[in-house]
Structure formats: C-alpha cells, structure tokens
Amino acid sequence: MSKNMATATTNPNRPIFPFTAMVGQEEMKLSLILNVIDPKIGGVLIMGDRGTGKSTAVRALVDLLPEMTVVSDDPFNSDPNDPENMSDFVREKVQNKEPLVINKKKISMVDLPLGATEDRVCGTIDLEKALTEGIKAFEPGLLAEANRGILYVDEVNLLDDHLVDVLLDAAASGWNTVEREGMSISHPARFILIGSGNPEEGELRPQLLDRFGLHAQIGTVQDPELRVKIVEQRAAFDEAPMTFRHLYKQEQEQLTDLLFSARERLPKVEISPDLRMKISQVCATLNIDGLRGDIVTNRASRALACFEGRGKVIPQDIWRVIPICLRHRLRKDPLETIDSGEKVKETFQKMFDI
Known part of the structure; x- marks a missing residue:
C-alpha cells in the first residue's frame, strides 16, 4: 500500500462512534444499511445541515462491514471466485495455473479528499521502470484500494470537475484505466459510492447525482429531549471512547450478524x-x-x-x-x-x- 493510500483509508485504530448509538436520522441510517446488504443498490448521497452527523454515521458504518474473500497479494482486492472482475495480475496467475493465496479481510472504506490529484485517485504508471525493465510498473490509487469496498467523499458537491469525471467513468464501467505515453493499465473499480454534503454549498452535477442509488435528506433534530440525548452521548464518547463503545458492544455485534445473514439470504x-x-x-x-x-x-x-x-x-x-x-x-x-x-x-x- 502506498503512503497516500494509507493516509486516505479510514484509520482502524481510531475509536469510532458506534452506529447503534446514533439517535434519530433514520432515513440516513436505513440508506447505509441497505447498501451494506446489497452493494449493487449504488451507494447513497447524504445531504443536510452542518453538524447533523453525516460523517459520523458514514464512519460508524466501518464497524458493521463484513469480511470478504480476497487474493492476498493482489492490490485490487480481487475475488478469486469472480473471473470476470479480477485484476490482470490474478487472471495471469490463474491462466498459468499458479496457486492463489487466499484470505479474508474486512471491507474497507476509503476517503477521497477534495484536493486529491487525479494520479492519487487513479494511480500512476512508472514510465522509467517500464522503459528500463520492460515491465508495467503500476502504483495503485484510491480507486484500487476502494475496489469491492466503500469510497467516501465528504462535501461531494465541492468536488473538482475533473475528479467528478473520473468517478463517473469508474462508476459507469466498474473499471479504472490509466494511460500514459502509449501505455495502458486497467483494473476493477467496483465500489459503493457514499457522498455527503450541505446543499447550501451547491448542488451536484446531474450526471453524478444520478449515479447515487439513494438520496437521504437529513435535518437538525428539533426535539429538545433528543438534542439533549445527542449532546450527552457525544460528551460521553469524547471523554472515554472505549468505555462508551463497550456499552454498545452487544448491539453492534447483533447488527453486524444481522447484516451478514441478510447478505446471505438476499438472493432468496x-x-x-x-x-x-x-x-x-x-x-x-x-x-x-x-x-x-x-x-x-x-x-x-x-x-x-x-x-x-x-x-x-x-x-x-x-x-x-x-x-x-x-x-x-x-x-x-x-x-x-x-x-x-x-x-x-x-x-x-x-x-x-x-
């Protein structure tokens, strides 16, 4: 994993507010849950006022994500049982009848920063290495890391147009293609796209808006009792995160098990x-x-x-x-x-x- 990718991936060691502890915002929580059960729904756009827990809810989802089967030495999280969507690296191994090292890893969520360069998002080809050693040297980007996972864009309505175009291409085809000086490398880029933002800061381009499967609208909670409860919970979490998380451990585990079983039962x-x-x-x-x-x-x-x-x-x-x-x-x-x-x-x- 590149240094850029490591900093963009959600930090698993940072205490995360429990999803089951969130008060209100049922539409947002339901939208996220449905996408975990069926990733082919196409993600969710969460739009609402500042300070309504949009980013908190999305990051809380990480705790609930199930594991997936991957080829361990493949940077694109290829599924060994899905020949159509595996990377060229894995496909060549299969064709050459080389053994695949398979393991389980938790589905990851990758943050796409607003100021990210196209190279950081798409990846880059090391042209010098390709010319001197005669091999395609590819430095994977955020789209590679997000394959079969979640790509999260906070303040998505402020995203630069060139990155919007990149996301549209990847979302439409499920593949990311990087070209440089006549060389071309493609890899699978199938991800759940989650975006959040404040509508007061601008609307999304219609082409990107249509790419989100669901659209959740949230507003500031007006019930005084609920507002007090939210403030108290946040204060308790900030004071002792691990203690607070322990209080919701059983509820978190129950929801995780329910989501896992739902994914298994969905085809029926x-x-x-x-x-x-x-x-x-x-x-x-x-x-x-x-x-x-x-x-x-x-x-x-x-x-x-x-x-x-x-x-x-x-x-x-x-x-x-x-x-x-x-x-x-x-x-x-x-x-x-x-x-x-x-x-x-x-x-x-x-x-x-x-």
Whole structure:
C-alpha cells in the first residue's frame, strides 16, 4: 500500500462512534444499511445541515462491514471466485495455473479528499521502470484500494470537475484505466459510492447525482429531549471512547450478524411481478429518466424485506424506500431544491390504492 493510500483509508485504530448509538436520522441510517446488504443498490448521497452527523454515521458504518474473500497479494482486492472482475495480475496467475493465496479481510472504506490529484485517485504508471525493465510498473490509487469496498467523499458537491469525471467513468464501467505515453493499465473499480454534503454549498452535477442509488435528506433534530440525548452521548464518547463503545458492544455485534445473514439470504427474497409493475408505473408517471430508478427501487425493497426477516417484499417496504430511491431523479425547475419525497409518495399512493 502506498503512503497516500494509507493516509486516505479510514484509520482502524481510531475509536469510532458506534452506529447503534446514533439517535434519530433514520432515513440516513436505513440508506447505509441497505447498501451494506446489497452493494449493487449504488451507494447513497447524504445531504443536510452542518453538524447533523453525516460523517459520523458514514464512519460508524466501518464497524458493521463484513469480511470478504480476497487474493492476498493482489492490490485490487480481487475475488478469486469472480473471473470476470479480477485484476490482470490474478487472471495471469490463474491462466498459468499458479496457486492463489487466499484470505479474508474486512471491507474497507476509503476517503477521497477534495484536493486529491487525479494520479492519487487513479494511480500512476512508472514510465522509467517500464522503459528500463520492460515491465508495467503500476502504483495503485484510491480507486484500487476502494475496489469491492466503500469510497467516501465528504462535501461531494465541492468536488473538482475533473475528479467528478473520473468517478463517473469508474462508476459507469466498474473499471479504472490509466494511460500514459502509449501505455495502458486497467483494473476493477467496483465500489459503493457514499457522498455527503450541505446543499447550501451547491448542488451536484446531474450526471453524478444520478449515479447515487439513494438520496437521504437529513435535518437538525428539533426535539429538545433528543438534542439533549445527542449532546450527552457525544460528551460521553469524547471523554472515554472505549468505555462508551463497550456499552454498545452487544448491539453492534447483533447488527453486524444481522447484516451478514441478510447478505446471505438476499438472493432468496422475492418481489412479485405485480409489485414490479407498480414500481415501474410510479417511475413512468413521474417521468423518471432511464431505468435506474426502477432497478434501485426493486433492489432497495428486497434489501429492506430481507433486513426485517421477510422472504417476500410487501407494499410497505416499497413505501419506505421509494422516496429515497426517486426524489433525486425527479425533473425539476433549476431554481427548486430536491423534492422531499412528497411527490413520490403521492404518486405511490395512487398506484397502490393506499
């Protein structure tokens, strides 16, 4: 691992506020949980006021992430059982019938700093080594480290356009390609993209906004009792982090086990053709561009049903997830902010006769 990558990866030794200790912000927590159960949902954009726990919640998610099987000496976290998405390094070993050293590692979360250079994000080719030794010497970047994990961008609406383009290319293809002086190297770059930001500081480009599977809106808690509880918990954590974490150890372990079992059971969860049809009718009525809204709503509904122990999706599952799946895909006036989800809910009620 390069020095840059080491500093960008979330520090596992730094005490993290427990996810199960967070008060309120249910929409944000649900969005994160659904993405852990089904990474193909496509990540989540969390937008809200300053000081509402956006970064705290995302970093707290690290504790809950399950392990994955990787090829130990591969810098791209290749899955030894997925030939289509493994790196060239691993594929050559397989073709040459060389033994693969396989182990388990916790899914990682990588921070993408706003001021990062394109080389740091994508990686670089050591041209001098390539010319003198005749080998492709590649220094992996953050996209390599984030493969099969989470890529987190805080204040994503302030991200430079050139990095937005890089993320769009990687998110669209699942691969990252680095070219220099006629040389080209590609590696898998499939990650859960999580972004957070304050809408007062600017909106995202529509192309990047559409790449987020879910959109969670959060606001400052107004209930005085809840505000006091949040302040007290934060003070207790800051004073004695390890002691505070120990208080929630059992709840954290229970949620981790539940998420692991949900990931295992997810392929068996069913959604009826009738519910699929109604989801698409809602998307068509709302004039949602493309089919990503339909796909994400189906996936999120199945993930929620699985999380709550059901083998089949019910209309209530769709009701709970469809606002966060569609609100950022609605066509809107340039001067309007993103709909809170009321328009989506109204259309849902008409289609489902609720």
